[in-house]
Amino acid sequence: MIFDPSLNIVTLVSIGEHPLSGRPRRAEQDARALELGLKLVADNLQVLYIGQAKSPATVSVLKDYLGMGLGQIQVLDVPPQADISNTLLENFKANCPDIILTGGRAENGESSGMIPYLLAEQLNIPIVTSITDIVSIDMLTGLAEVLQALPRGQRRKIKVSLPFVASVDMAAPAPRQSAYGCAMRGQLVVKDFNQSIDDVGQRHWQVNSAQMRPKRLKIVKAKTAADRFKAATAKIQGGSGKVIYDSKESAQEIFKLLRDEEML
Amino acid sequence: MSFAEFLPQLLPILILLGLVLAVIGALRRILLWRQGQESTIHWAGLFSIPQRYLVDLHHVVASDKYISNTHVATAGGFVLTALLVILIYLFDVATNILNYALLASSGLMFVGAVFVLMRRINPPPNLSLGPWSRLPYSLLIFSSSFFVLTLPASGLLPIDSGSWLLAILLVVGIIWGVGEMFFGLTWGGPMKHAFAGALHLGLHRRQDRFGGGRSTGLISIDLEKDKLGVEKPEDFKWSQLLSFDACVECGRCEKACPAFAAGQPLNPKKIIQDMVVGMAGGNTAKFAGSAYPGVELGSHKGGAVIPIVDVLLEANTLWSCTTCRACVQECPMMIEHVDAIVDMRRFETMEKGKTPGKGAEVLDNLNTTDNPNGHAPSSRMNWAADQNLAVFGSDVDRADVLLWIGDAAFDMRNQRTLRAMITLLRAAKVDFAVLGDCECDSGDLARRLGDEATFQRLAKTNIATMSQFEFKHIVTADPHAFHCLKNEYADFGGHYDVYHHTGFFADLVKNGKIKLNTNNAISLTYHDPCYLGRYNGEYDAPRYLLEAMGINVKEMERSKSKSRCCGGGGGAAVTDIPGKQRIPDMRMDDANSTGAEIVAVACPGCSQMLEGVVEPRPQVKDIAELMLDALCEEVV
Numbered sequence: 063m064i065f066d067p068s069l070n071i072v073t074l075v076s077i078g079e080h081p082l083s084g085r086p087r088r089a090e091q092d093a094r095a096l097e098l099g100l101k102l103v104a105d106n107l108q109v110l111y112i113g114q115a116k117s118p119a120t121v122s123v124l125k126d127y128l129g130m131g132l133g134q135i136q137v138l139d140v141p142p143q144a145d146i147s148n149t150l151l152e153n154f155k156a157n158c159p160d161i162i163l164t165g166g167r168a169e170n171g172e173s174s175g176m177i178p179y180l181l182a183e184q185l186n187i188p189i190v191t192s193i194t195d196i197v198s199i200d201m202l203t204g205l206a207e208v209l210q211a212l213p214r215g216q217r218r219k220i221k222v223s224l225p226f227v228a229s230v231d232m233a234a235p236a237p238r239q240s241a242y243g244c245a246m247r248g249q250l251v252v253k254d255f256n257q258s259i260d261d262v263g264q265r266h267w268q269v270n271s272a273q274m275r276p277k278r279l280k281i282v283k284a285k286t287a288a289d290r291f292k293a294a295t296a297k298i299q300g301g302s303g304k305v306i307y308d309s310k311e312s313a314q315e316i317f318k319l320l321r322d323e324e325m326l
Numbered sequence: 327m328s329f330a331e332f333l334p335q336l337l338p339i340l341i342l343l344g345l346v347l348a349v350i351g352a353l354r355r356i357l358l359w360r361q362g363q364e365s366t367i368h369w370a371g372l373f374s375i376p377q378r379y380l381v382d383l384h385h386v387v388a389s390d391k392y393i394s395n396t397h398v399a400t401a402g403g404f405v406l407t408a409l410l411v412i413l414i415y416l417f418d419v420a421t422n423i424l425n426y427a428l429l430a431s432s433g434l435m436f437v438g439a440v441f442v443l444m445r446r447i448n449p450p451p452n453l454s455l456g457p458w459s460r461l462p463y464s465l466l467i468f469s470s471s472f473f474v475l476t477l478p479a480s481g482l483l484p485i486d487s488g489s490w491l492l493a494i495l496l497v498v499g500i501i502w503g504v505g506e507m508f509f510g511l512t513w514g515g516p517m518k519h520a521f522a523g524a525l526h527l528g529l530h531r532r533q534d535r536f537g538g539g540r541s542t543g544l545i546s547i548d549l550e551k552d553k554l555g556v557e558k559p560e561d562f563k564w565s566q567l568l569s570f571d572a573c574v575e576c577g578r579c580e581k582a583c584p585a586f587a588a589g590q591p592l593n594p595k596k597i598i599q600d601m602v603v604g605m606a607g608g609n610t611a612k613f614a615g616s617a618y619p620g621v622e623l624g625s626h627k628g629g630a631v632i633p634i635v636d637v638l639l640e641a642n643t644l645w646s647c648t649t650c651r652a653c654v655q656e657c658p659m660m661i662e663h664v665d666a667i668v669d670m671r672r673f674e675t676m677e678k679g680k681t682p683g684k685g686a687e688v689l690d691n692l693n694t695t696d697n698p699n700g701h702a703p704s705s706r707m708n709w710a711a712d713q714n715l716a717v718f719g720s721d722v723d724r725a726d727v728l729l730w731i732g733d734a735a736f737d738m739r740n741q742r743t744l745r746a747m748i749t750l751l752r753a754a755k756v757d758f759a760v761l762g763d764c765e766c767d768s769g770d771l772a773r774r775l776g777d778e779a780t781f782q783r784l785a786k787t788n789i790a791t792m793s794q795f796e797f798k799h800i801v802t803a804d805p806h807a808f809h810c811l812k813n814e815y816a817d818f819g820g821h822y823d824v825y826h827h828t829g830f831f832a833d834l835v836k837n838g839k840i841k842l843n844t845n846n847a848i849s850l851t852y853h854d855p856c857y858l859g860r861y862n863g864e865y866d867a868p869r870y871l872l873e874a875m876g877i878n879v880k881e882m883e884r885s886k887s888k889s890r891c892c893g894g895g896g897g898a899a900v901t902d903i904p905g906k907q908r909i910p911d912m913r914m915d916d917a918n919s920t921g922a923e924i925v926a927v928a929c930p931g932c933s934q935m936l937e938g939v940v941e942p943r944p945q946v947k948d949i950a951e952l953m954l955d956a957l958c959e960e961v962v
Contacts, residue, residue, distance in 0.1 A: 080694040082702035087694045129679065239686035241679030242779040243554045 066201055072108045072159040073099040074150070074177070075135070077123045078169040086119040088126045091165030093237035095230035096130060099163050100238070102196060108136065108159070112146055115139035115252045128248025129240030135248070138255040145261035147180040152259070158185055161206070162227045166192065175229075182227040190222050192231035199224070214295055333475070333493060337415045340500055344508035345412070351512030352521065355571065358605055361630045362564030365531060372528040374536065379527060382536050386658045393576075396441040400465060401520070403435025404507065411472055414479075425479050432473040439465035452577025452595075456614025461506070461516045468503025471496055514606070522571035523659050530660060531565040542651065542861045543813035544668055549779055555672025559604035560630045566666060570601040572659040575615055579653030579663065584891045584913075585646040585898070589906025591618040592646035594653035594663045597639065601666065604628035604638050618643055619905065634670060644670050645682050646903045649774050649896030650856040655887055664896075671776030681775055683901040689777050696766035696784065698900075701736045706763045709741045713748055717762035718795045727751070727758035727830075728792065730802035730811065732930065733767055739937060740930040743803055746954035747827055751801075753957055754839040758801070764791045768807035770857075773814070775897040782818065785810070789820040803827045803950060805857035805929045806895075812862065826858055828928050828949055832867040835874050841958040844876035848952075851880045851922035851944075853913065853936065854889035855929035868928050868949055875956040880920040890916060892927075892935035899935065910935040914943050926952060 073096045078089030099107040109127065114120055115137045124135050140149055154162070167175030182189035190208050194217065197207040210218045211231040222228075284290040306312040320326045371378075387394040410428040413419045443462035449455065475496055511517045534541035547554065556562055579594035580586055586593050599613050611624030621640060628638035635641050644667055653663045675681045681689060691700035707717070715729075716722045729751070734740030751758050769784035800822050802808050812824040825833075834840045852872060858864045865886045872879050884890045893899065893909025914936060917925045925944045927933045936946045 082700070082704075083695045085694050087690075131679070239675075239679035239681060239689070241676055242549070242777065243677040244679070246549075 066199070067103055067106045069103055069106070069161070069199065069201075070108070070159040071099050071103050071106070071161045071163065072110055073163040074165075075109060075111050075124070075127050076165065076168045077113065077120055081169075086123045088123060088237065088240065089165055089169045090237075091167070091230055091232060093127070093130070094232065094234040095163040095165055096127060096132075097237040098193075098196065098230055098234055100130065100132075101235075102161075105133065107132070109134075110136045110138070110153075112138040112140060112144075112150060112153075112255075114142060115250070121250070124250055125245040125248065126240045128250075129242060129245030130238050131241070131244055132248050134251050137250050137252045139252050140255050143260050143264065145259045145264075147177050147184075148259040149255060150177070150181060151184045153255070154181070154185060158187070158225055160225045161196070162225075164227065164229050166229045166231065178227045178229045185225075185227075187225050187227060188222050189227040189229070190220055191229045192233075193228045194231055194234040196228070333496065334415075336497065337475075337500070338418075340497075340504055341411060341416050341508075344504035345416075348508045348512050351509065351514075355512050355514075355518075355522070358630075359564045359567045359571070361560045361605065362562045362567040363560075365563035365565050367565075368529055368533050371530060371533055372525075375524050375528040378536050379524070382660065383527065383658055386656070386660075389656075392441070393445065396438050396445065398438075399434050400438030400442060403431050403433075403438055403469065404465070406431035407435055407469065407472060408507065414476075420479065425476055428476045429473060432469040432476070435469035436466060436473060439469055450577075451616055452580045454575035454577065454595075454613075454615035456612065457516050458575055458614065464503060464506035464510075467499045468507050471499030471503050475500070516574075519572055519574040519659065522568060523574070526565075526569045526572040526659065526661075529565055529568065531563060531569070531665075532662065535660060540863055542809070543816075544773055545665065546782070546814075546817045547672065547778055549782065553673070554676040554778070555674070555776065556666075556669040557633050557635075557673045557677065558631055559601060559628065559634065561673075562601070562666065562669065566662070566669075567601075567605050569659075569661050570598050570605065570666075573598045573602070573661060574659060575599065576658065577615060578656040578658065580616060582652035582656045582888065582890075584648060584650060584652065584893065584909045585903075585905065586616075586619065587890075587912060588893075588909045589619045590646035590903050591621050591640060591642050591905075593618050597643065597663060597667065598661055600626070600628065600634075600638050604632070604634060605630055610638070635674060641674060641680065641682065642903050644674065645685075645901040646898070646905070647896055648856070648891045648893060648898040648909065650891035651860045652856070652888070652891065655860050668774065668776060671774075672778055673776070675776035676779060681777070681901070682903070685775050685897065685900050688897075688900050689772060689775060689780060692767055692769075692772050692777075692780050692784065696787075697733050697736060698767060698771055699733075699736060704763055706731075706735050706765065707760075709735050709744065710748075710760075713745070715748070715762075716759040718759050718797075719764065720762065722759050723794075724796035725757050725759035726798050727756055728795070728797040728800045729758045729760045730768075730800050730804070730807050731760055731765060732802060732804035732807045734804060734930040735765075737930065737934065739933060740803075740948075743930065743933070743948040743950050746948070746950040747803055749954055750831060750834075750840060750950060750957065753959075754834045756834070756839075759795075759797070761791060766791075768804070768810040769814075770806040770810050771897055771900070773810075774895070775900065781814075785815050785818050785820065789815060789818055792820070792822075798823065799830070800824045801827055801830045803928075803930065803948065805855045805862070806931065809857045809861050826862070826864060826867070826928070828858070828867040828871055829864055831950070831953060832870045835871060840953070842871075842875050842953060843956040843958050844874070846875045846877050846952075846956050848877050848924055849880065849922050850877050850924040850926055850952075851882055851917050851920045852885070852926045852928075853882070853892065853917065853932055854886055855927065855932050856889065856891050856895055858928055859889055860887055868926070871949055871953060872926060875952065877952075879926075880922050882916045882920055884916055892929075892932040894931040894935040899931075908939075910939050914939040917944055924952075 075092040076089050078087045080087050109132055111124055164178045167173050178189055192211045193208045194211045195209040199206040204224045205221050206224060208220050208222060210220050211233040212218055284293050410424055414424055439462055446459060446462055506515055507517055511521045532541040575595060577595050583594050593616055595615055596618055600610060603610050607629040609627035617623040626638050647667045649664050651664055688698045691698055695703050734744055766784050766787050769781035773781035800811055805826055808824055808826045811822055852868055869879055890913050892913055923944050925936060925946050926949055927946055928949050933946050933948055
């Protein structure tokens with residue numbers, strides 16, 4: 063624990079899904095968010111799950127999270143049709159934590175990645191995305207310094223005022239191992255959440271399984287090791303993009319690109 | 327009062343004092359053992375102590391003839407001498423025959439003790455010094471004192487020969503001798519090994535090990551318990567604490583341990599001595615043997631209720647073990663080092679979540695994909711796309727043989743072995759089928775990494791899958807899966823007739839179902855996999871097959887039960903604890919010294935580890951691959 067234990071930090075966790083086997087597991091980003099929370103306030107971390115508490119997959123995965131050394135996880139039991147973000151909002155309105163840590167997006171379901179944004183918007187607090195660490199928190203000024211992950215291993219230091227929402231990036235330190243003994247002894251504190259709000263929009267949705275998108279072939283242009291190293295590490299130089307408003311002009315531009323790529 | 331009158335008065339007091347102290351010490355020691363957890367007490371085993379000593383223990387000791395003969399003389403002489411001393415000098419039953427018998431027994435013990443002393447003139451590094459260097463002198467003093475004392479009584483010397491000087495010398499000698507041999511027997515001197523060792527032989531936790539039996543499967547634990555695995559010395563079973571006290575610090579385990587030789591921080595002898603320190607309390611500074619490589623001696627302390635890891639020893643010590651069982655095989659006192667190490671690993675993994683290296687990742691993969699490298703479970707049969715295999719469930723419901731593929735399915739090197747096996751099975755017209763994508767990892771790796779929960783889940787899943795189908799035997803090319811299926815699934819209701827492919831093919835060759843070309847003049851050596859050899863006693867079938875191909879095996883110095891691990895067992899390849907050199911490199915040096923051009927292996931783990939050694943080196947080939955090369959195709 064490196065910070066004031068009175069700091070109220072909540073980590074939201076979800077049920078992940080292994081990309082190859084499809085089995086439920088700790089969601090990779092959520093587990094990193096949990097790891098970060100444990101690093102910051104250890105036992106004082108609050109962990110919250112919202113979903114169907116009774117499903118066996120939920121219980122087994124929440125136990126995996128408990129195995130990281132948690133005493134308990136708060137579970138808000140809501141029906142499948144509930145709107146998670148609004149229900150969470152109801153939960154936080156009365157008592158907003160200092161920091162809400164989440165993953166970037168869920169590994170299954172809607173997987174829209176909107177939860178942190180919606181929460182921040184509705185609670186009217188700032189959001190920092192893709193963080194890897196919280197470096198310091200000044201309780202006097204109410205400012206926290208966080209590290210944000212940028213492509214190619216770069217980091218940006220951001221100052222943000224408490225309270226805030228932060229989504230944790232895959233570049234954050236890997237979560238600790240889940241220990242079976244702790245997992246078995248940890249408690250799931252289930253609360254029936256009566257005020258859950260149905261997701262009205264979802265009612266009329268039709269769900270199809272996603273289709274694999276075609277991948278662009280990677281052509282290695284670098285001739286030397288130094289070139290490859292540069293390609294892997296150098297900052298992308300922006301500036302080549304332009305904003306075109308005229309529809310004819312933009313069509314022309316797309317046509318030119320397809321030509322260049324030898325697709326026409 | 328002359329010394330002739332003085333001695334007979336003093337002697338019974340001294341002997342009685344020694345015996346009483348020994349009994350008090352014994353009770354104290356028993357209380358130490360009772361700090362451990364409950365486990366079955368095999369009372370009947372106590373009656374088998376002499377037989378187990380003479381047969382099982384001596385079978386191990388006799389691999390070094392010098393010390394086995396020395397021990398027979400010294401220990402036999404001591405037991406007889408002690409009994410006669412008690413009879414003659416305590417109970418005053420003095421007949422001439424007894425006196426002569428005492429002369430003979432103490433003489434025998436003296437001769438033995440001289441050889442013990444000679445052994446310690448230039449002691450090899452595996453022997454402990456300290457109190458153990460004192461022991462030969464104590465043996466000499468004990469035996470010579472009673473020898474000289476008995477000379478007048480036997481009539482070989484006049485009764486009042488000698489002088490006060492001799493009498494004082496005798497008294498000093500007897501005090502020293504009785505002190506070491508009676509008092510030290512139970513108060514923690516080197517002679518403790520005789521007391522604890524005898525009880526340990528009788529009450530051994532694995533009674534099946536004796537009388538030519540074998541008991542090598544890890545013992546399962548109840549996952550509902552409040553504490554999983556061993557955190558503190560008191561968490562061991564009492565019988566394990568007793569076994570630690572039986573150690574004679576002979577260092578045979580140290581000589582056989584591949585991790586010690588590779589400079590990793592493990593010495594099986596020191597682990598056992600550390601457990602003794604933990605049980606009795608104290609620090610490790612008094613240990614007079616080799617330290618864990620790279621760890622300073624005496625910087626640790628322990629107690630029965632003090633956690634072991636980080637206080638008594640470093641976690642890396644536990645994770646260096648390859649579970650190759652060489653130490654257990656070599657131990658004359660039948661101590662189970664691997665059981666103790668896995669017990670402590672269980673706590674590290676299941677309670678602390680601190681499996682080092684890639685351990686956590688591998689265990690996660692096993693839980694989400696049923697294979698250690700996280701491949702898609704649905705790709706398990708991809709390797710056999712061109713093999714047209716019968717799959718249980720989708721093609722057949724019964725077959726003579728269930729071919730267990732194992733995780734070699736995902737490894738391109740070992741897929742070659744699998745293909746060879748399938749061609750051979752087809753050549754022998756064996757009716758076989760595979761489990762296909764329903765097969766899971768056997769759980770070997772998870773269990774050795776201390777994750778009993780994952781092992782039990784995998785074992786139960788596999789047993790449930792196999793229970794749906796009908797087959798007579800299981801055949802596998804993986805000795806680890808072989809061991810689990812054969813010896814460790816029984817606890818969960820899986821009883822199978824399991825063959826390693828070498829054993830199965832040996833039967834087929836004997837029955838003429840497979841015909842092998844006999845003119846293979848290959849220069850070849852064979853590497854015994856631990857889990858096939860030491861764990862399951864199969865040394866002959868692989869050699870029979872090689873000879874059936876006309877190959878004259880050039881044996882390595884460390885072969886059969888003394889074979890050295892490839893370094894891949896027990897999750898050691900996953901935890902990857904650094905040392906001074908790599909175990910597979912050492913093993914390849916062993917192979918190189920035979921001048922062989924091919925190292926024959928019989929385990930996918932061994933082939934991976936040994937092929938990881940940089941060239942130039944002998945080629946590594948599985949016996950199935952060699953057989954395929956030598957297969958006589960029948961012309962149709």
